[in-house]
Amino acid sequence: xxxxxxxxxxxxxxxxxxxxxxxxxxxxxxxxxxxxxxxxxxxxxxxxxxxxxxxxxxxxxxxxxxxxxxxxxxxxxxxxxxxxxxxxxxxxxxxxxxxxxxxxxxxxxxxxxxxxxxxxxxxxxxxxxxxxxxxxxxxxxxxxxxxxxxxxxxxxxxxxxxxxxxxxxxxxxxxxxxxxxxxxxxxxxxxxxxxxxxxxxxxxxxxxxxxxxxxxxxxxxxxxxxxxxxxxxxxxxxxxxxxxxxxxxxxxxxxxxxxxxxxxxxxxxxxxxxxxxxxxxxxxxxxxxxxxxxxxxxxxxxxxxxxxxxxxxxxxxxxxxxxxxxxxxxxxxxxxxxxxxxxxxxxxxxxxxxxxxxxxxxxxxxxxxxxxxxxxxxxxxxxxxxxx
Amino acid sequence: xxxxxxxxxxxxxxxxxxxxxxxxxxxxxxxxxxxxxxxxxxxxxxxxxxxxxxxxxxxxxxxxxxxxxxxxxxxxxxxxxxxxxxxxxxxxxxxxxxxxxxxxxxxxxxxxxxxxxxxxxxxxxxxxxxxxxxxxxxxxxxxxxxxxxxxxxxxxxxx
Numbered sequence: 380x381x382x383x384x385x386x387x388x389x390x391x392x393x394x395x396x397x398x399x400x401x402x403x404x405x406x407x408x409x410x411x412x413x414x415x416x417x418x419x420x421x422x423x424x425x426x427x428x429x430x431x432x433x434x435x436x437x438x439x440x441x442x443x444x445x446x447x448x449x450x451x452x453x454x455x456x457x458x459x460x461x462x463x464x465x466x467x468x469x470x471x472x473x474x475x476x477x478x479x480x481x482x483x484x485x486x487x488x489x490x491x492x493x494x495x496x497x498x499x500x501x502x503x504x505x506x507x508x509x510x511x512x513x514x515x516x517x518x519x520x521x522x523x524x525x526x527x528x529x530x531x532x533x534x535x536x537x538x539x540x541x542x543x544x545x546x547x548x549x550x551x552x553x554x555x556x557x558x559x560x561x562x563x564x565x566x567x568x569x570x571x572x573x574x575x576x577x578x579x580x581x582x583x584x585x586x587x588x589x590x591x592x593x594x595x596x597x598x599x600x601x602x603x604x605x606x607x608x609x610x611x612x613x614x615x616x617x618x619x620x621x622x623x624x625x626x627x628x629x630x631x632x633x634x635x636x637x638x639x640x641x642x643x644x645x646x647x648x649x650x651x652x653x654x655x656x657x658x659x660x661x662x663x664x665x666x667x668x669x670x671x672x673x674x675x676x677x678x679x680x681x682x683x684x685x686x687x688x689x690x691x692x693x694x695x696x697x698x699x700x701x702x703x704x705x706x707x708x709x710x711x712x713x714x715x716x717x718x719x720x721x722x723x724x725x726x727x728x729x730x731x732x733x734x735x736x737x738x739x740x741x742x743x744x745x746x747x748x749x750x751x752x753x754x755x756x757x758x759x760x761x762x763x764x765x766x767x
Numbered sequence: 768x769x770x771x772x773x774x775x776x777x778x779x780x781x782x783x784x785x786x787x788x789x790x791x792x793x794x795x796x797x798x799x800x801x802x803x804x805x806x807x808x809x810x811x812x813x814x815x816x817x818x819x820x821x822x823x824x825x826x827x828x829x830x831x832x833x834x835x836x837x838x839x840x841x842x843x844x845x846x847x848x849x850x851x852x853x854x855x856x857x858x859x860x861x862x863x864x865x866x867x868x869x870x871x872x873x874x875x876x877x878x879x880x881x882x883x884x885x886x887x888x889x890x891x892x893x894x895x896x897x898x899x900x901x902x903x904x905x906x907x908x909x910x911x912x913x914x915x916x917x918x919x920x921x922x923x924x925x926x
Binding site for chain 2: 399400404417419505506555621622677685733750751753754
């Protein structure tokens with residue numbers, strides 16, 4: 380019998396499997412359950428975008444794309460980044476089309492990390508950052524953000540976390556799971572700490588289009604920060620294109636030029652059909668973003684009011700499509716709360732603890748689901764809180 | 768106001784709270800607005816969209832093109848009234864183009880519909896001719912697709 384633990388890479392074995400999985404397993408046996416669990420838009424990809432993908436297949440466009448992605452797509456991304464976020468990236472050398480935002484994150488980390496390098500990660504945040512850092516032989520340094528700061532990373536927290544081994548800071552805003560955002564003045568304060576250092580920012584801006592009442596500012600918009608930022612974005616959340624696996628990475632050509640080696644040897648190129656659909660999204664999709672955003676915003680306000688009417692504390696999330704209400708008054712831990720809520724009322728939420736330090740006492744509720752279901756979920760929550 | 772109407776038109780089962788969040792008004796204000804719209808006859812009613820083909824009911828629906836002779840003083844309206852007063856008439860529109868009115872009716876059988884056309888509709892004074900088209904299959908109505916949409920396999924994915 381082979382002892383696979385001897386041949387498996389230790390870093391990979393050291394990464395814990397997802398603690399959230401058991402909720403999904405429970406969910407599988409509850410076909411009637413309402414899921415506020417999966418962070419994915421409930422809208423199908425707009426038809427004109429799907430149609431562009433189908434049309435490319437009809438034309439027989441099924442070969443590899445260039446490693447960096449089709450030049451037309453890179454040009455469109457460049458124009459999109461200028462149009463929507465006032466950011467300038469040269470389509471020839473400063474943009475790489477990736478397989479979802481996730482690949483962009485992985486590439487960015489692998490490109491800059493040496494064994495033992497530290498990466499500062501604000502938490503609660505998306506689950507992939509820590510494991511990706513570890514698998515690149517780096518050391519995740521988790522910084523717990525606070526509800527009283529609306530889950531922003533403060534310059535004081537950043538300063539305290541920096542050592543001479545710090546190689547990068549991951550900025551996950553708008554934030555999954557908290558819905559927190561960093562505004563211009565917050566980013567300026569972070570920039571002040573970083574300027575004059577060799578610390579890179581890996582800015583995960585996959586939810587950049589989904590901010591409510593405030594326009595998204597990227598750290599790359601702050602003077603002096605463009606050259607030290609690798610910006611990760613993609614089509615999944617803004618255009619409801621999760622399954623197409625389309626993302627992009629923007630940054631200085633000295634970095635993108637190296638990163639492309641990882642991409643070309645590991646991935647080759649992003650899916651051709653998806654790239655044709657993505658071109659259509661960039662060209663004619665701005666109105667789709669606005670329509671979906673308006674819908675999310677209404678749900679956001681409905682759910683926020685609903686939580687508050689039930690006496691739950693919840694800070695107003697201004698980004699992404701998540702609410703992160705406090706369940707501390709229930710006397711239950713996040714996990715107990717989610718498990719009991721699921722078993723008794725058949726509504727799935729995710730315990731805040733799944734997103735790292737700072738998550739205890741909170742649950743993540745994704746409101747990318749219909750108004751109707753959100754209404755039922757709130758009724759069930761009320762019943763749960765009363766009859767627990 | 769139009770925003771509220773658009774929302775109600777797409778789903779009239781939304782609660783006042785939900786509608787309020789969507790139009791940026793309190794639930795009480797939404798209630799008031801709806802009552803006002805009903806009073807003004809802007810909201811005429813609330814109905815479910817039913818796929819009768821999925822049930823054991825075998826009704827047939829026909830779309831009838833009607834040519835009429837407009838009457839002095841009352842134009843088409845008087846004839847339209849004589850047509851739409853029949854219980855069987857689901858919809859009645861004045862049209863531009865090569866005929867004047869569209870009348871949609873449902874009946875229990877082909878015979879019932881043809882009886883309506885030949886005995887009732889055609890005999891109305893001012894109706895010059897009719898052309899009856901039976902609807903064979905409904906694919907989409909009121910923005911709703913009749914075919915049950917297939918769902919993609921769901922498995923564990925944590926995002």
